[in-house]
Amino acid sequence: MMPLVYAEKDTPMIIKKIGGNPEVKKHLEDLGFNVGGEVSVVSSLGENLIVKVKESRIAVSDELARKIMV
8 A cells, every 4th residue: 555646647546545644634625635546646747746636637736646655
């Protein structure tokens, strides 16, 4: 298990755990990040990641990406 920020580009991964306080977890769930769901890194732009989750592309900060374990 590793943080999403270290995942290889364009490799589908399964979300195993979402860390952080309840507000952060709720925010990530609202964006579509759920345990057992599939996610892949599309690209990296500075401190941010563009990820594909549920057929959508979403930008997440490095800090949030470290709370998503794959």
